[in-house]
Amino acid sequence: MLKLNSKNLTRISSEHLAAKQKLIDDLSVFEEKARKAKSLWDGKSSVAFDEIKSLLKKMCVSVEICVYCENNEATDIEHIYPKKLYPKKTFIWKNYILVCGKCNSHHKKDKFKIFKPKNSVNVEDVTLPPKTYRKPANDDALFLNQRKNDPMEFLELDLLNRTFIFIEKFPAGTREYERAKYTIELLGLNKRGALKKARESAALFFISRLEKYVNAKNSNNFQGLKDAVDDFGSVDETSNFNQEKTRILKSIKKTILENQHPTVWKEMLRQRGILLKTNRLLDDAPEVLTW
Ligand SMILES: [Zn+2]
Incomplete structure (x- = not known):
């Protein structure tokens, strides 16, 4: 996993996203926001999103491959922060990356962990069963955000012993270790x-x-x-x-x-x-x- 070079959206696409996001933000109850996020996302206009997708393709490292597994074709716009848990980030450009269907639907899904309290080393799993809604306490995420973080600072690939598995770079008990460990597990990077x-x-x-x-x-x-x-x-x-x-x-x-x-x-x-x-x-x- 590598950090991505972010590109800027055109004004038209930015405005399109902002208008959609406002429809969610204007609601007051969290469950309503989460449901609205899903319905708006499922019914999103392909025209506006064609441009967003093509920009995300350009941000893929090397050819158009999944930025998580780096193995399969990148086809899905993925929310780094799941929209079910963070409807306020559903139409936020910086929350998007392009991944493969397998990483999106079989591995990451709506699973998520945060540090609670914020900036601590205590971990809380905020993943919810289907059709249940609860706002997470904060957005201090464990999962490495490739739009912001350089995963190579957290992970190292074992080349010398030829295992080709990812190893946490920081010692157990640190936030960096927890973040690396969770990202590896969530995406199944070593298990697949x-x-x-x-x-x-x-x-x-x-x-x-x-x-x-x-x-x-x-x-x-x-x-x-x-x-x-x-x-x-x-x-x-x-x-x-x-x-x-x-x-x-x-x-x-x-x-x-x-x-x-x-x-x-x-x-x-x-x-x-x-x-x-x-x-x-x-x-x-x-x-x-x-x-
Ligand atoms: Zn993938």
């Missing part, structure tokens, strides 16, 4: 076997691409470039060598940055000190650290 496998495959892909990049960078003839591109790439030997080399380096960079599991890539860079091969390759291509 396919995700662990996919993270491992991604790590192997990234290291092989990095190797190709370094080989291409160090080559001084067309044969060297040919060895660096894969079966689906081609080298134009009629072109100027240096221009062709630049083109190939750019295309290898693109395949890395557009691949699924960008967190694996970021972790490889962050943990390069204990990853011997990665470190050696990065010594030859330090510019990669700024990508």
Whole structure:
């Protein structure tokens, strides 16, 4: 999981959201607000939300993949704070991210935990059974908010032992630990076997691409470039060598940055000190650290 670079909504979309939100905020009873939030959300206009969705797609790290699992196509607009518990955030742009149906409907759903009292380390589960409504005491959430927090400050991926599971970076008993632990559990990041496998495959892909990049960078003839591109790439030997080399380096960079599991890539860079091969390759291509 990575922090997202937020983009600004157009004025028309902002006004559309504000008008919808006002219909909820004008109600006085919490249950009415929650019910209104659901009905307005279910009946929302696709035209206005097409633009919102396309902006959220642009905010996805790498290609349009779920910002939670980083594995599946991102299809659903997700409320970071569930609208059932926080109807006041139903039509709030900063509460939206784009995720896959599996993460949205099978894992996160309307589950939520807060710290109560606010700023303490005491945790309260504010998840409610269906058709029951109760306003949570506050919005001091455990769940990591990728519009605001950098999950890499809270989590670390175990690459060295090749388990590809996420580990809490802070010691037990801290707020940071509770937040990381809850986020991992809620999204099933370590329990979903396919995700662990996919993270491992991604790590192997990234290291092989990095190797190709370094080989291409160090080559001084067309044969060297040919060895660096894969079966689906081609080298134009009629072109100027240096221009062709630049083109190939750019295309290898693109395949890395557009691949699924960008967190694996970021972790490889962050943990390069204990990853011997990665470190050696990065010594030859330090510019990669700024990508
Ligand atoms: Zn997902």
